[in-house]
Amino acid sequence: MKGRPIVRDIVAAALLVALILLPVYADLAGDQFTLTLFTRIVVLAMAAVSLNLILGYGGMMSFGHAAYLGIGGYAVGILAFEGVVSGFAQWPVALAASALFALVIGALSLRTRGVYFIMITLAFAQMAYYVIAGLARYGGDDGLTIQTRSRFFAPLNLGNRVQFYYLCLALLLAAMVLVWRLINSRFGLVIQGTRSNDTRMRALGFPTYRYKLVCFVIAGTLCGLAGALLANQADFVSPAMMYWTRSGDLIIMVVLGGMGSVFGPLFGAVALLALEETLSGITEYWQIILGPLLLLVVLFARGGIDGLLRQIGPWRKRQEFTKVGA
Amino acid sequence: MSEPLLEVENLAKRFGGIIATDDLALTIAAGELHAVIGPNGAGKTTLIAQLSGQLASDSGRIRFAGNDISALPMHRRSRLGLARSFQITSLFLDLSVLDNVALAVQAQVGHSFRFWRDARREPELRQPARVALERVGLAGRADLPASALSHGEHRQLELAMALAGKPRMLLLDEPMAGLGPEESARMVEMLRALKRELTILLVEHDMEAVFALADRITVLVYGRVIASGAPEDIRANEEVRQAYLGEAEGEVGHG
Amino acid sequence: MTLFIEQCLNGVQFGLLLFLLAAGLTLVFGIMDLVNLAHGSLYMIGAYFAATFVAWTGSFVLGTALAVIATLLVGMVVEVIVMRRLYGRDHLDHVLATFGLILFFDEFVRLIWGPDGLSMPLPSWLLTSVTILPGISYSAYRLSMIAVTLGVAAFLYVLVMRTRVGMLIRAGASNREMVGALGVNIKLLFTLVFGLGSALAGLAGLMQAPILTVQIGMGENIIILAFVITVIGGIGSVRGAFVAAILVGFVDTLGRSYLPDMLRMVLSTDAAATAAPALSSMLIYLLMAVVLIVKPEGLFSAGGK
Numbered sequence: 001m002k003g004r005p006i007v008r009d010i011v012a013a014a015l016l017v018a019l020i021l022l023p024v025y026a027d028l029a030g031d032q033f034t035l036t037l038f039t040r041i042v043v044l045a046m047a048a049v050s051l052n053l054i055l056g057y058g059g060m061m062s063f064g065h066a067a068y069l070g071i072g073g074y075a076v077g078i079l080a081f082e083g084v085v086s087g088f089a090q091w092p093v094a095l096a097a098s099a100l101f102a103l104v105i106g107a108l109s110l111r112t113r114g115v116y117f118i119m120i121t122l123a124f125a126q127m128a129y130y131v132i133a134g135l136a137r138y139g140g141d142d143g144l145t146i147q148t149r150s151r152f153f154a155p156l157n158l159g160n161r162v163q164f165y166y167l168c169l170a171l172l173l174a175a176m177v178l179v180w181r182l183i184n185s186r187f188g189l190v191i192q193g194t195r196s197n198d199t200r201m202r203a204l205g206f207p208t209y210r211y212k213l214v215c216f217v218i219a220g221t222l223c224g225l226a227g228a229l230l231a232n233q234a235d236f237v238s239p240a241m242m243y244w245t246r247s248g249d250l251i252i253m254v255v256l257g258g259m260g261s262v263f264g265p266l267f268g269a270v271a272l273l274a275l276e277e278t279l280s281g282i283t284e285y286w287q288i289i290l291g292p293l294l295l296l297v298v299l300f301a302r303g304g305i306d307g308l309l310r311q312i313g314p315w316r317k318r319q320e321f322t323k324v325g326a
Numbered sequence: 327m328s329e330p331l332l333e334v335e336n337l338a339k340r341f342g343g344i345i346a347t348d349d350l351a352l353t354i355a356a357g358e359l360h361a362v363i364g365p366n367g368a369g370k371t372t373l374i375a376q377l378s379g380q381l382a383s384d385s386g387r388i389r390f391a392g393n394d395i396s397a398l399p400m401h402r403r404s405r406l407g408l409a410r411s412f413q414i415t416s417l418f419l420d421l422s423v424l425d426n427v428a429l430a431v432q433a434q435v436g437h438s439f440r441f442w443r444d445a446r447r448e449p450e451l452r453q454p455a456r457v458a459l460e461r462v463g464l465a466g467r468a469d470l471p472a473s474a475l476s477h478g479e480h481r482q483l484e485l486a487m488a489l490a491g492k493p494r495m496l497l498l499d500e501p502m503a504g505l506g507p508e509e510s511a512r513m514v515e516m517l518r519a520l521k522r523e524l525t526i527l528l529v530e531h532d533m534e535a536v537f538a539l540a541d542r543i544t545v546l547v548y549g550r551v552i553a554s555g556a557p558e559d560i561r562a563n564e565e566v567r568q569a570y571l572g573e574a575e576g577e578v579g580h581g
Numbered sequence: 582m583t584l585f586i587e588q589c590l591n592g593v594q595f596g597l598l599l600f601l602l603a604a605g606l607t608l609v610f611g612i613m614d615l616v617n618l619a620h621g622s623l624y625m626i627g628a629y630f631a632a633t634f635v636a637w638t639g640s641f642v643l644g645t646a647l648a649v650i651a652t653l654l655v656g657m658v659v660e661v662i663v664m665r666r667l668y669g670r671d672h673l674d675h676v677l678a679t680f681g682l683i684l685f686f687d688e689f690v691r692l693i694w695g696p697d698g699l700s701m702p703l704p705s706w707l708l709t710s711v712t713i714l715p716g717i718s719y720s721a722y723r724l725s726m727i728a729v730t731l732g733v734a735a736f737l738y739v740l741v742m743r744t745r746v747g748m749l750i751r752a753g754a755s756n757r758e759m760v761g762a763l764g765v766n767i768k769l770l771f772t773l774v775f776g777l778g779s780a781l782a783g784l785a786g787l788m789q790a791p792i793l794t795v796q797i798g799m800g801e802n803i804i805i806l807a808f809v810i811t812v813i814g815g816i817g818s819v820r821g822a823f824v825a826a827i828l829v830g831f832v833d834t835l836g837r838s839y840l841p842d843m844l845r846m847v848l849s850t851d852a853a854a855t856a857a858p859a860l861s862s863m864l865i866y867l868l869m870a871v872v873l874i875v876k877p878e879g880l881f882s883a884g885g886k
Contacts, residue, residue, distance in 0.1 A: 061673050108870055111877050115616050115672055115816060119808040120873065126805045127866035134859030186432060186440040186448075193429050196418040203378060203416075205404030205433035205491065214439070245801055248680045255677055285692050291685030298677045299666055 008309035012263045015270065019169055023162045035161055036233075041273045042168045043229045048253040048265035049175045050222035055251065056259035057183050058215050059195030061118045063247050064105070064125025068098045068220045070242025072227025074132055077144045077237040087150030087158070091228050098224025099217050101128065106216035110209055126244050133239040143238025150232055158232055168229055172266075175222055180262050182218075191215050256297055258306025267305040329392060331356040331495055331525045332377075332408075337386030339372060339549075346372040347383070348549040354495075354542075359517070359526045361536045364546035365569070370529040371413055373546070374497045377527070378410040379403045391494065404433065407494035411484040413503055413529075417472045423483060424468040427455040430490035458490040462516060478509040485516065495525040502532045514538055537561070545569070583717050588838050589831070594723050596830020597730035601785035602803065603810040603822040604737060605778030611817025612750055613668060613771050616675040619659075619682035620782050620807065621800025627652040627783020628790040628799065629690060632699040641704040648787050649780050656779020660772045668771075687797050698796030701787075726788050733784070737819060750774060806833075809865055813872045815879025824880060829865055836864040 019042070026035040047069055054060040075094035084090060109120045138144050149158035158164045182188050193201045194208045201208050231237045240246070249272070257268020279286030301308060332354040339347040346369045354360045362370055375381035377388060379400035388396045395403050418426050425446070431454045432438060432445070445451060459465045462482040467475060475483060481501055488496050501517070502510050514535050520526065521539070530536050536543065537557050544554040545566050553563045560566055606620050630651045635644030663682065667675050703722055710718040741747040749765055786799070793799075810829050814821025840861050844853040872880065 061676065063676065108873055112873070115610065116812060116877075118616065118672065118676060119812050120869070123805055123809050123812070123866055123869060127863055130862030131859040134857075134862055135855065136858075137855060181442050181444075184444045184446060185442055186438040186445040186451075188441075189425070189429060189432065189445050190438045192421065193418055196420050197416055199380070200412070200416045200418065201429070201433075202400045203380070203404060203410055203412075204430050204487070205401045206438070207399075207401045211438065243801075244805065245683070248683075251677065251680070255673075285688045287684045288688040288692065291681040291683070291688070294681035294684070295663065295678050298674050298681070 006310060007312050008263070008306060011309055012266075015263075015266065016173075023165055027162075032161065035165060037273070037277065039161070039165045039168055039233050040230075041269050042165070042172050043226055043233055044250075044253065044273065045266045045269035046168070046172045046175050046229070047223050047226040048250055048257065048269050049172070049179055050219045050226065051250050052254045052257075052259065052261075052265045053179050053182070053222070054215055054219045055254055056261070056264065057188065057195065058191045058212065060110075060212060060216065061114075062109075062121040062216075062219075063118050063244065063251070064121035064123075064128075065219075065223055065250050066242045066244070066246035067101065067105075067125035067128045068223035069227040069230055069246070070128065070132060070237070070239065071098050071101055072224030073231035073237040073241055074138070074144075074227075075224070076150060076228045076231040077146055078138055080146050080148065080150075081138060081144060085148050085151050087152045090150050091225070094224050094228040095221050098227070099221040102217040102220025103213070106213045106220070110212050110216065122244050122247070125242065125247060129239050129242045129244070132242065139238070141239060143236055143240070146231060146235045146237065149235070150228070164232065168233070171225070171229065176262055176266070178222075187211065187214070252294055256294075256304050258304030258308075261304075261306040264304055264306040267309075271305060329356075330354055331358075331391055332527070333387075333389040334377070335387045335389075337373075337376060337388070338384045339369075339376060339381065340384060346549050347376065347386075350386070350546075350549065350551055352544060352551070352554075354525060354527060356494075356525050357521075358541045359521050359528060359539050361528045361530060361540035361543045362546055363530065363533075363536055363543060367548070368546040369549035370546055371499055372549070374410060374499050374527075374529060377497055378408065401433075404491065404493075407492075408497065409488045409491050409493035409495070410497035411488045411499055411501055413499040415477075415480045415484065417480060417483060417487075419471070419473040421472060422469055423464060423472050423475065424452065424455055424459065426472050426483060427458050427486050427490045428452055430458075430487040431455050434491040454492075455490055458486040461489065461519075462486045463512070477504050478506070481505060481509075481513065485513075489520070493524065495527070496520070498526060498528045498530075500529055500531065502530060502535060510535065584838075586714070586717055587719060588835055590719055590723065590727070592831040592834035593827065594727050594730075594830070595834050596827035597727055597734070598785050598789055599803075599806055599810055599830055600823050600826035601730055601733060601781045601788075602807045603814070603826050604734075604819050605781040606807050607811050607814065607817055607819060607822045608750075609775055609778045610811070611819075612774055613664070615664060615667060616672050616679065617664075617778075618676060618679040618804065619686065619800075620778070621802075621804035622683055622686035623652055623656055623779040623782040623800075624786035624803060625690065625795075625797070625800040626655055626686065627780075627786035628701070628795040629694055629699060630783065631787035631790055632701040632795050633694075635701060641707070645787055649784050652783025652786075653776045653780040656783075657772050657776040659779070660775040664771075664775060665768070683801065686800075690797055696797065698794065701790040701795055703791045722791065729784075729788070733781070734823060741819060746770075746773075806865065809869050812879055813869055815881040818879070818881040821879055821881030829868065832868055833861075833865050837861040840864070 019038070022038055023035060026032060047065070051062070051065045054062055072094040075097050076090045079090045079093060105121065105124045109117055109124065112120055133141050152158070156163065156167070158167070183192070190201070190206055190211045193206070194212060198208055227241070230241065253268035253272050254265055255268070256271055257266065258264030275290070276286065279289060297304065303310070330353045332352070334350060334352040337347050337350040350373065362373065364370055372381065376383045379398060379402070383396065386396070387394060390403070390406060390408055393406065395406065418429065428451045431451050435450060456465065456468065459468055462485050464479060464482050464486060467479065472483065481503070485501060488498070502513050505513060510532060517526070517528070517539055528536070528539065540557055542555060543557055543560045545552050545560060547569050552569060553560055553566045602620070602624060606617065609615050609617055627648055631645050631648035634647045635641055638644045638647070659682070663678065667678055707722045707725065709721045711721045711724055712718045741750055749770060806829065810822055810825040813829070814823070814825030841853060841857040844857055844860070848856065
């Protein structure tokens with residue numbers, strides 16, 4: 001981050017500090033619920049980071065991203081059910097399965113554009129949902145309980161809430177750094193160029209399909225990891241994780257937080273889930289507010305939270321066009 | 327006699343009932359600046375689209391530097407050294423001016439499956455980009471978002487991007503579209519300077535520019551070549567006069 | 582054999598129902614360039630209205646007719662309040678905004694009708710079976726569904742191809758500004774088209790209500806199929822939607838009936854039992870994938886109506 005600090009940077013830094021110190025607060029206040037909630041937020045933020053890569057930076061409107069949460073999650077769940085509890089076996093499978101699914105779906109879907117792309121990614125993800133829901137052995141619609149969390153070497157114990165939280169947080173931060181470097185690399189510039197003007201990119205000599213596909217696979221794999229974490233966090237997997245409306249939730253997080261920004265997905269995940277918690281305390285019908293709220297964001301605040309934060313405060317920087325993280 | 331750099335044979339393209347390109351043949355020698363003129367709807371942009379690979383022809387052949395590129399996709403032709411500019415500005419508006427040109431450089435410099443290093447700090451990419459911007463006179467605007475540029479500057483940027491990839495041949499689609507007299511004159515000078523280094527196919531309406539720059543001219547009407555040759559011959563050609571130049575004769579001037 | 586014919590009829594009936602839903606979706610997209618995820622919500626609302634009105638009025642016909650009109654009105658209101666602000670915007674904006682609408686409608690329905698869903702019983706005169714061929718009888722209700730949807734399809738065809746309004750619709754699909762410049766009240770046209778699409782969705786919803794379900798979230802389930810059909814048929818093409826819908830209806834119905842048996846011939850009973858439901862669900866998507874590979878813009882690309 002260059003230059004003078006802007007409000008957005010301060011808020012982001014404060015949020016990071018808060019996240020790091022959260023378990024300390026939870027311990028002191030005896031508030032385990034918040035720790036669990038924020039573990040979930042952190043994991044979903046990671047999923048949002050992966051979606052932001054293809055949606056925010058790549059302009060690929062995938063409406064089937066939740067499928068990878070399910071695939072990663074079920075990789076862990078199914079293997080655990082069959083007696084394979086080692087994380088060293090489960091997690092690579094989760095990643096590989098997600099990557100493979102992303103490769104196949106991406107290869108087919110990326111030949112299309114715009115609305116077709118949206119509908120096709122949605123349809124294929126829903127297909128995965130039905131396939132998994134059809135597996136009676138693994139609980140079908142009811143889902144599958146995970147008796148033991150993924151096992152790694154001692155002293156790492158995922159069953160320990162605090163350790164697990166820090167693991168998730170570390171992985172989230174690693175993911176954010178990865179995306180940040182990626183987006184400013186040669187590869188990332190191609191992806192951004194493709195979002196900006198695909199025809200021109202091809203005229204320049206880039207085989208854009210190839211790059212989009214690789215980006216798609218990276219995003220899917222990262223989300224698969226988030227799925228594996230989610231399975232551990234909830235000690236439970238169900239097809240509902242990958243129902244298409246969950247993909248919508250992820251998109252809301254990315255857009256609400258601010259597409260095409262490094263911190264956007266994190267802002268979005270925190271905002272959405274915190275909003276859910278507070279609103280549901282007020283009224284049972286909180287979604288009635290969420291719907292129109294989303295509508296308003298779309299119509300009036302396209303830059304999301306990140307965009308809004310950039311525009312307020314004493315050292316405000318006008319919406320930068322490219323410098324990511326700056 | 328050197329082999330022609332670009333050879334087009336029997337090129338044809340229809341859109342439903344409309345014939346956009348009709349048995350078109352064209353030869354361009356290396357180092358030549360070849361202008362393609364014709365009334366609106368003559369199929370000039372369609373021709374460029376087919377040459378660059380954006381549009382698939384129904385039939386015919388295109389040879390570039392001895393290679394048959396008729397079936398090659400757009401990005402491959404670009405890699406072979408055939409670059410194009412767009413009639414309607416086609417830039418990366420949400421990226422900076424320098425980023426735009428650097429992307430053009432990046433396309434020709436190795437592959438882009440590099441995932442970590444900051445590409446905006448690679449001199450290999452940024453240097454040639456700055457040089458290209460210098461040539462078209464936009465060096466001072468390098469760090470602005472492309473959307474902040476005027477229309478004339480957009481045309482300059484278009485040219486910079488086409489040049490950045492160090493192509494062998496440029497397909498220029500109305501580079502002067504929408505430019506005022508001063509900007510046009512500047513563009514003509516730039517193109518004149520480029521003539522020495524590159525082969526250029528120039529589609530233009532601005533007759534002054536065409537006659538000032540072209541080594542040879544081809545006239546297109548309804549997708550068909552009605553005349554092709556030296557500028558003086560074209561100017562004297564009856565058919566061409568009737569079909570196209572007509573009263574515009576007076577505007578041609580002393581070019 | 583009788584079972585096969587029955588399944589074929591079921592396939593046709595299901596396909597026609599899907600056509601109703603997909604037609605509205607593809608019309609709205611073709612003419613207004615609007616991606617409407619909330620189309621399924623109107624399907625749901627149609628079913629809820631019907632269940633309620635039929636119970637109030639005691640008459641099946643009156644209740645369902647009122648429901649269609651009510652859904653039409655709701656659609657028009659939604660168009661004026663929300664959709665108008667979305668025209669010309671990025672498709673992502675459409676997707677997000679209409680997704681927001683889904684959330685809203687789901688909660689709205691829950692607020693008014695409660696979370697448990699409703700039932701819509703059939704009147705006795707529709708509960709009978711009709712003998713269509715010697716030895717083959719079929720549910721009267723399903724037959725009437727086929728009849729009604731075919732009638733609607735014919736009506737749509739006449740409307741789009743033979744009336745002045747239809748001509749405006751087709752013209753609007755290819756050149757919005759031009760139609761506006763001709764002095765046609767584009768705003769009104771769009772509102773009517775959206776209303777029509779909504780009414781079709783609502784009709785589909787209420788028709789399947791006695792057979793399947795009236796519950797929150799029913800729209801989300803079926804809208805995917807409508808999308809698949811739209812992709813296969815080609816966005817903007819009502820004709821394409823018809824062909825694709827029948828195709829999907831057939832593949833899905835017959836697939837689900839016969840796939841388990843077919844699998845049992847190749848796999849062990851256990852494996853077949855496990856794989857069958859999963860594979861049956863996959864069939865339609867495999868069909869879509871095949872169409873995509875062969876013809877990425879769909880069978881009848883935009884413009885063909």
